[in-house]
Amino acid sequence: MYALGDCAEVAGHQLPYVMPIMQAARALAKTLAGTETAVQYPAMPVVVKTPACPTVVCPPPPGVDGGWEETITAEGVRALYRDTTGALRGYALVGAATTDKQALTKEIPPLLP
Ligand SMILES: Cc1cc2nc3c(=O)[nH]c(=O)nc-3n(C[C@H](O)[C@H](O)[C@H](O)COP(=O)(O)OP(=O)(O)OC[C@H]3O[C@@H](n4cnc5c(N)ncnc54)[C@H](O)[C@@H]3O)c2cc1C
Structure with missing residues (x-):
């Protein structure tokens, strides 16, 4: 199961705004396309x-x-x-x-x- 957005906690971080969602979406898209990719937060x-x-x-x-x-x-x-x-x-x-x-x-x- 995957989740992103305001409902998701990633590595202890709950960040309810848009930029973290964009980072998570990029990692999730790659993962679903077959390349497992961890979320990175600048x-x-x-x-x-x-x-x-x-x-x-x-x-x-x-x-x-x-x-x-x-x-x-x-x-x-x-x-x-x-x-x-x-x-x-x-x-x-x-x-x-x-x-x-x-x-x-x-x-x-x-x-x-
Ligand atoms: C007033 C306000 C101002 C903000 N301003 C900024 C800003 O300036 N910059 C910024 O980066 N972030 C801002 N944010 C935060 C940003 O809006 C959220 O981080 C972002 O919208 C979260 O996206 P999400 O898809 O996780 O959740 P949401 O956008 O909340 O989407 C969740 C969706 O699920 C639906 N839903 C809920 N329950 C159910 C159910 N049982 N069945 C079906 N559907 C359901 C909801 O109707 C909603 O459409 C602001 C938030 C608020 C409230």
């Missing part, structure tokens, strides 16, 4: 559809020790979560800072390699 930001206040969040995985660094300006908020080694593990961006989404996402290690 860092997956959630784009919150609030045009009046653009917001993107990429929460750090549960249990990662670290802290937030916040830069707040009139144009928006850039909050970065770094682990104890200084590596970027998550972020929250509001307003003009959302343009940093792609570059920051590339820096974050995959959730499920």
Whole structure:
């Protein structure tokens, strides 16, 4: 039996948004076509559809020790979560800072390699 979407827990992760479903669908399609393929999760930001206040969040995985660094300006908020080694593990961006989404996402290690 196979499942994907909001009802599915994959390797302990319950991620009820669209990007994880796309990753799972790719792996499931290959598996059903005969090539067994495990799901891989890169860092997956959630784009919150609030045009009046653009917001993107990429929460750090549960249990990662670290802290937030916040830069707040009139144009928006850039909050970065770094682990104890200084590596970027998550972020929250509001307003003009959302343009940093792609570059920051590339820096974050995959959730499920
Ligand atoms: C208000 C809201 C805003 C969201 N915004 C975002 C966003 O901006 N970005 C993002 O990435 N994600 C967003 N999400 C999450 C995203 O919508 C879900 O992760 C995604 O729709 C889950 O897809 P799914 O196919 O697993 O489940 P669903 O889309 O919930 O589909 C399940 C389907 O099963 C049907 N169903 C239920 N019970 C039965 C039954 N007994 N028999 C037959 N059919 C049944 C339901 O009617 C439904 O059509 C949002 C969710 C909500 C609620």
